[in-house]
Amino acid sequence: NAGVTQTPKFQVLKTGQSMTLQCAQDMNHNSMYWYRQDPGMGLRLIYYSASEGTTDKGEVPNGYNVSRLNKREFSLRLESAAPSQTSVYFCASSQGGGGETQYFGPGTRLLVL
Amino acid sequence: GDSVTQMEGPVTLSEEAFLTINCTYTATGYPSLFWYVQYPGEGLQLLLKATKADDKGSNKGFEATYRKETTSFHLEKGSVQVSDSAVYFCALSARTGANSKLTFGKGITLSVRP
Numbered sequence: 001n002a003g004v005t006q007t008p009k010f011q012v013l014k015t016g017q018s019m020t021l022q023c024a025q026d027m028n029h030n031s032m033y034w035y036r037q038d039p040g041m042g043l044r045l046i047y048y049s050a051s052e053g054t055t056d057k058g059e060v061p062n063g064y065n066v067s068r069l070n071k072r073e074f075s076l077r078l079e080s081a082a083p084s085q086t087s088v089y090f091c092a093s094s095q096g097g098g099g100e101t102q103y104f105g106p107g108t109r110l111l112v113l
Numbered sequence: 114g115d116s117v118t119q120m121e122g123p124v125t126l127s128e129e130a131f132l133t134i135n136c137t138y139t140a141t142g143y144p145s146l147f148w149y150v151q152y153p154g155e156g157l158q159l160l161l162k163a164t165k166a167d168d169k170g171s172n173k174g175f176e177a178t179y180r181k182e183t184t185s186f187h188l189e190k191g192s193v194q195v196s197d198s199a200v201y202f203c204a205l206s207a208r209t210g211a212n213s214k215l216t217f218g219k220g221i222t223l224s225v226r227p
Binding site: 004033040041042043044045048058090092100101102103104105106107 | 145147149155156157158159162202206214215217218219220
């Protein structure tokens with residue numbers, strides 16, 4: 001099993017450019033999440049999808065949009081990238097229902113110049 | 114809202130030293146508690162978890178006990194190895210509801226020298 005996969009692994013953008021980060025899971029999980037990791041800040045939730053067809057804002061949603069394409073895939077879009085969005089982005093999935101383990105992808109390192 | 118507080122880092126230890134990483138939490142209800150580990154250049158992976166008071170999670174020689182009275186979930190290992198060098202995150206998740214958002218502490222970097 002691949003678990004949670006993310007593409008790309010690394011990306012450089014110029015301010016104002018757009019891009020989509022892709023995430024897929026093969027564990028038949030109901031819930032999926034996008035986090036960003038910044039030095040000294042831990043991981044902060046951007047958006048999540050409790051189940052197919054639903055999405056909700058997390059702690060830091062400004063500047064991002066998401067799409068739960070189907071049960072397997074959950075994408076994160078930056079419409080107009082800003083240097084403050086330079087970060088490492090992690091996708092995660094879980095079975096859903098409350099309190100269960102989340103499984104993380106390897107991350108996408110994004111640099112916005 | 115929910116929050117997790119971890120001790121400040123980084124921490125540097127010699128191989129075979131005893132490790133304690135403190136973690137306390139604030140939450141409504143009875144959350145599940147987790148320790149995740151991130152090795153250099155990788156994503157997070159679950160190290161151990163506990164779902165109710167007095168439960169002890171354990172894995173790879175690491176242990177943590179869910180202490181409701183002190184709202185703590187401290188991570189311990191009796192003898193660390195160089196391969197334990199990583200970033201460690203304490204986290205909590207609500208045990209009820211349709212979603213399981215994790216609230217993370219800021220993480221602490223552990224370096225183990227030979």
